[in-house]
Amino acid sequence: MTEIAYYPGCVSRATGREYDISTRSVAKALGIELIELEDWSCCGATHVPSEALAVGLAARNLTQSTLPVMTTCSICYSNLRTAILRLEDNGMRARVNSVLERKYAGARVMHVVEMLSEALKGREIPIKLNGIKVSPYYGCLLTRPGSGIDSPEHPRILEDLVRGLGAEPVESPLKMLCCGGPIFMPREEAALESTYHIIKSAKRSGADAIMAVCPLCHLMLDAKQGAIEKRYGLDLRMPVLYVTQLVGIALGLGPEDLALEMNSVSPLPLLEKVYQSIAKE
Numbered sequence: 389m390t391e392i393a394y395y396p397g398c399v400s401r402a403t404g405r406e407y408d409i410s411t412r413s414v415a416k417a418l419g420i421e422l423i424e425l426e427d428w429s430c431c432g433a434t435h436v437p438s439e440a441l442a443v444g445l446a447a448r449n450l451t452q453s454t455l456p457v458m459t460t461c462s463i464c465y466s467n468l469r470t471a472i473l474r475l476e477d478n479g480m481r482a483r484v485n486s487v488l489e490r491k492y493a494g495a496r497v498m499h500v501v502e503m504l505s506e507a508l509k510g511r512e513i514p515i516k517l518n519g520i521k522v523s524p525y526y527g528c529l530l531t532r533p534g535s536g537i538d539s540p541e542h543p544r545i546l547e548d549l550v551r552g553l554g555a556e557p558v559e560s561p562l563k564m565l566c567c568g569g570p571i572f573m574p575r576e577e578a579a580l581e582s583t584y585h586i587i588k589s590a591k592r593s594g595a596d597a598i599m600a601v602c603p604l605c606h607l608m609l610d611a612k613q614g615a616i617e618k619r620y621g622l623d624l625r626m627p628v629l630y631v632t633q634l635v636g637i638a639l640g641l642g643p644e645d646l647a648l649e650m651n652s653v654s655p656l657p658l659l660e661k662v663y664q665s666i667a668k669e
Contacts, residue, residue, distance in 0.1 A: 392503060393453035394422035395468070397461040397603075398430055403611070404603030406647035407460050410632035411500055413645040417636070418507040425452045431464040432471065439474070444484045446471030450497070451490035460500045460632070462602035466529040468497045469536055499530065499537055501601055504635055505549055514640040516554030519665045520658070522634065523558050523595035524550055525586065527605045528566040549631070550599065553638040558593040562586050569604040572612075577619075583608045584616045587626050597627040597658050599634050606630060611652045627655040637662065 392415075400408035415422045428449050432442030446468050450457060459465050475481045475492055485491045524546030531540045538545040543564075547557040565586055568579030587609060590598050600606040610628040617624055628651070629637075636646040637659065648655050 390420045390507075391423055391455055392420055392498075393455040393457045394424045395428055395431070395449055395457050395459040395464065396424065397459055397464040398433075399461060399603040403607050404461070406650035407603050407606070407630045407632060409647040409650075410630055410636050410645070411460050413641055414504070414632045414636045414639065417639045417641060418504075418511075420503065420507060422458070423453070423455065425449060425457070427452065431459075431461075431467045433463060433467060440480070440483060442467065443471045443474045443480060444487060447475060447484050447492040448488055448490075450495040451488060451492050456496040456498050458498045458500060458503050460601075460603070460630075462499070462527055462530040463604060465497060465499045465537075466532055468495075470533055472497065473533060499601070501530070501545060501549065501631055502537055504631065505545060505552075508549070508552055508635070513553060513638050515638050515662065515666065517634075517638055517662055517665075518554050520555040520662060521558050521594050521596045522550045522555045523560045523590035523593055523598045524563060525560070525567075525590070525598050525600050525605060525609065526564045527600075527602050528564060530601055531564075546599065546601070546631070550634075553635065555634075558590070558595050560586070560589045560593050560595070562589040567602075567605040567608040569608045572608070579608065580612060580616055580619060583612055584620060587613065587616070587624055591624070591626060595626070596661065597629050597634075597655065599631055600628055601631050613653055625653060627651070627653050627658050629655055629658075 432445035436442040534540045550557040568582035572579040633646045
């Protein structure tokens with residue numbers, strides 16, 4: 389069984405619980421043992437004003453395992469990778485290590501998308517998602533900083549993953565537009581407008597669902613749909629699945645394993661479409 393260190397991130401204990409639950413279920417189904425970091429803390433999220441503090445917080449988490457560290461949150465992934473790049477500077481590394489109990493000596497960070505892509509290569513998919521059109525949503529941080537998971541300008545890793553599940557990835561020109569989450573509290577209207585355009589673009593592309601890879605993006609696209617519908621006078625009802633939930637469906641896991649009942653917009657009609665497609669074969 390493959391072992392990977394798991395950094396859940398703060399949101400996994402709150403609004404992103406379904407991401408955490410589905411991640412653990414899918415990892416188990418794929419023969420991957422997730423070893424949660426014993427004493428993890430905030431990654432040094434984007435609102436931390438001090439660069440040294442943000443890098444130090446990230447480094448503290450990275451020193452807790454010699455295994456590759458996997459996270460599900462794009463913000464955490466970006467912060468941890470940024471810290472690794474900054475810690476290449478000897479001055480920054482010395483400054484950070486001077487206050488760390490465990491000294492930073494290098495680390496590898498991966499996003500759950502990378503874990504899934506690697507684990508699914510050459511694997512037989514129990515339930516092919518034939519006839520399902522999925523709009524992959526990258527958001528603004530998954531591919532940044534560069535030299536990471538994929539091209540910052542023209543990524544294809546999510547489309548390849550969707551295609552490997554038997555579904556059809558549909559192109560949305562706004563797949564890398566910020567969801568508006570970081571500005572939701574001070575500028576709610578502007579944030580909802582950004583989210584509205586992303587969902588509208590996916591619907592125009594003919595998508596049956598949007599696939600999200602970040603808990604903040606999922607919160608905006610899924611939980612805020614009601615507010616968007618009320619503001620714009622629309623009936624969207626666009627299911628937004630975490631990448632782990634979509635993969636879990638293809639692996640034959642049940643709704644409880646994937647915490648599908650926690651999604652604000654019910655994905656059950658999508659499941660029905662999947663099972664109807666299977667019945668016709």
